[in-house]
Amino acid sequence: MAKISINLATGSLQQEEIIVGIDLGTTNSLVAYINPEKNPQVINDMGRGILVPSIVHFNEKGDALVGNEAKEFLTTDPENTIFSVKRLLGRSYNDVAAHQDTFSYKVIDDDKESLVKIKAGNRFYTPIELSAEILKELKSRAEHSLKTPVNRAVITVPAYFNDSQRQATRDAGKLAGLDVLRIVNEPTAASLAYGIGLDPSEHKTIAVYDLGGGTFDVSILAIQNGIFEVLATNGNTFLGGDDFDRAIVHYWIESNKLKEAELQANPGLMQQLRLKAEEAKIALTTQNIYNEKLGDIWCSITRITFQELIKVRVQETLDSCKQALKDAKLKTTAIDEVVLVGGSTRTPYVKQQVADFFGRQPHDQINPDEVVALGAAIQADILAGNRSDILLLDVTPLSLGIETMGGLMDVIIPRNAKIPTKAGRQYTTSIDGQVNMKISIFQGERDLVKENRKLAEFDLKGIPAMPAGFPKVDINFLLNADGILTVQAVELRSGVKQEIEITPAYGLTDDVVEKMLVDSITYAKSDVAQRMLIEAKSEGEQLVYTVERFISKNGQVLDEEETKITLVHIEALKAALQDGDKDLILKKADDLNEFTRPFAERLMDLAVSKAMKGKSVD
Known part of the structure; x- marks a missing residue:
């Protein structure tokens, strides 16, 4: 090695x-x-x-x-x-x-x-x-x-x-x-590519407009002393260049008077039209007209028509920009630089609209895909330490997290996170009436906590007795500049709180950290396989518990045949849990889920009908 x-x-x-x-x-x-x-x-x-x-x-x-x-x-x-x-x-x-x-x-x-x-x-x-x-x-x-x-x-x-x-x-x-x-x-990376933020004395506010094939987002960043702070972000995860292609396809369908039945009978034709539309969109970045044939279909469109077709979608992106600026409490005049990211920003109309909105020419010299x-x-x-002009903040050398069901490590602060830093996650109980929760804190890179280093453990006591899944416990990690870790657990419904302070330096040598990092890569595949099996088992066991509890409490909403088939599915899932095959467990859990899904809806309908009759419902 x-x-x-x-x-x-x-x-x-x-x-x-x-x-x-x-x-x-x-x-x-x-x-x-x-x-x-x-x-x-x-x-x-x-x-x-x-x-x-x-x-x-x-x-x-x-x-x-x-x-x-x-x-x-x-x-x-x-x-x-x-x-x-x-x-x-x-x-x-x-x-x-x-x-x-x-x-x-x-x-x-x-x-x-x-x-x-x-x-x-x-x-x-x-x-x-x-x-x-x-x-x-x-x-x-x-x-x-x-x-x-x-x-x-x-x-x-x-x-x-x-x-x-x-x-x-x-x-x-x-x-x-x-x-x-x-x-x-991504916006930080795009800024670095243009050299923005590399000078530690630089103070700038920038907007990064990212329009890809399927998603759009805009980020407003403040850069000071080489630190990038996200002031606001907005966007639409289902808006992008694919929508431009679809608009062209629909235009061609209408102009060629193609019938819906004809298109449904030939799904390959729709795919060919989409590919032609993408070709047209790219061509119109440099020319004013695209004129081709696909069999007997004329695929013709001008740049002006294309701009009209995409006008509404481009306006949606500008509305997102407006909202991001509002969230950041800034006006467009406060933006020093605008950076374009994503292949769809090559469209001249998009580029012009962004320039008009921000009142300045955006950076587009670098290929927006790259x-x-x-x-x-x-x-x-x-x-890698190859740029002596850049000051790097201290980072935590190993991940910090807690133990979850099945002995898994759930990372809260990942290795290489800048410090000071704060991160948290929400958890819940796995059994009815659970009033205490043991919180075990570990440091390391492996998926199973037994392979990592235990730092501390404490109990969050006094959680109100509620059904499994109802309590909401926030666990927050705060790592200060001196490497002191404070872990706080709060049950949100009751306000029950507990915290502990840990010094995670405790004599870890370079060799120990090195071995932990190398092992995490060496055993990554087997670790993930074990993690997925444990997660599948935990979910399968939880599902068996939930369905058995449903039958014991609400068996009256099922007929004899439904109860019988449900029990067969439960036994099949239990057998899979014994067998220990991850995919088999997930398959049997999926089968049980699919079969029992209508039962909860039926119970809800009964409850609603009882309530409508003025009767109380337990």
């Missing part, structure tokens, strides 16, 4: 090797590095293109194809071809239920509060696993192109990503075999 030295002050590895910057996008992803001339450069491995479509296809054997090869299966095998996975990262089913119809694959609803799973073939995947497949492809391309191992990376995320989404991105990197040195906000990855590469170079 190669010896790796670690600087505890920065938490960064000191070995001379390339650290890449990765833009993990909703539509496309790409990777960049600092070349020998000390300039950021995107990687185009074997001429396969810079942009890797963020699409994963699984064949019958369960093998994954990523990128352009996977894109071909969007129309031929949509159920096993996963796209826009970034929208699912760190999300529960509740978060995405309203958009279920936009996905051609099955997003599993086994517990509205737990993180989503995606079914492909007979396997169940988490968004973390799917994102890891995309990151593995980027890692592989970088290694092939640079002819050197790539084990460390900086990965970008939208400014509005919450703690859970950031942690999911970090976990995906780990599963792909990457030591994720820092999660960086600007975030290039900025991430610059951030990676800073972390």
Whole structure:
């Protein structure tokens, strides 16, 4: 094993090797590095293109194809071809239920509060696993192109990503075999690519307008002493260049008087029209008219017509800009710089509207598809200690978190987080009437707490006795500039509070930290497999408990046959739990969920009808 030295002050590895910057996008992803001339450069491995479509296809054997090869299966095998996975990262089913119809694959609803799973073939995947497949492809391309191992990376995320989404991105990197040195906000990376914020004496307020293929967001940043602070962010996760393409397609359908029945009978035609529309959109960035034929269909459109078609959607983005400025309590005159990100900002009408709104020409000199990855590469170079002009704040060298069900480590402050810092998460009870909660604090990078270092433990006592899932316990970690960690737990309904102060330095040597980091990468795959099995078991056991309790309390709403089939499903899930096969557990849990879902609705209908008759309901 190669010896790796670690600087505890920065938490960064000191070995001379390339650290890449990765833009993990909703539509496309790409990777960049600092070349020998000390300039950021995107990687185009074997001429396969810079942009890797963020699409994963699984064949019958369960093998994954990523990128352009996977894109071909969007129309031929949509159920096993996963796209826009970034929208699912760190999300529960509740978060995405309203958009279920936009996905051609099955997003599993086994517990509205737990993180989503995606079914492909007979396997169940988490968004973390799917994102890891995309990151593995980027890692592989970088290694092939640079002819050197790539084990460390900086990965970008939208400014509005919450703690859970950031942690999911970090976990995906780990599963792909990457030591994720820092999660960086996309607008921060874009600013760095333009050199904004590299001068510590610089004081600026900037707006980053990011219009991609499927999403839009705007961020207002304040930059002072090299620190980027997000003042406000706004946007629409379902608005982008794809909407421009759809507008052109609908225009052609109307102008060619194409019948709905004709289009439904030929789904391939719609896909061909979409591809033509994308071609037209790109052509209209440099010319005033596009005039082509698709069989007997005239695909003709002028730039002026195109601008009219997208006017409403572009105005929606400007409304978001207006709201972001309002939230930041700023006027457009307070904005010093505007940066354009995302391929859809190439549209001249978009560029002009943004310039008119902010009253200044935006930065668009760098390819808007590449600007975030290039900025991430610059951030990676800073972390590598190659830029002496940049002052880096101290960071925590190892992740800090608590133990959750099944002995899992739930990270609250990830390694390399700048200090001082504060982060928290909400938890609940798993059994009815639970009045105490044991909170165990750990430090380390492994998924199972037994592989990490225990720092402290305390009990939150006096939680009011309530059904499982009702108490809401906020656990907050506050790490100050001296490395002193304060952990506070509060039950929100009752106000019951407990806190403890820990000094996490306690003599960790460089060798110990180094071993913990190397082990986290070495055992990433087996750790994640164990974590997913434990999570599946915990969810399965919780489901059995919930359904059995429902039958004992509300059995009268089921007929004899329904009760019998429900019990068969429960036994099948119990057998799967004994067997210990993650996918089998999730399959049996899904079967039980699907069968029992109508029962709760029926009970609600009965309660409502009783209430309507003026009777009291227990």
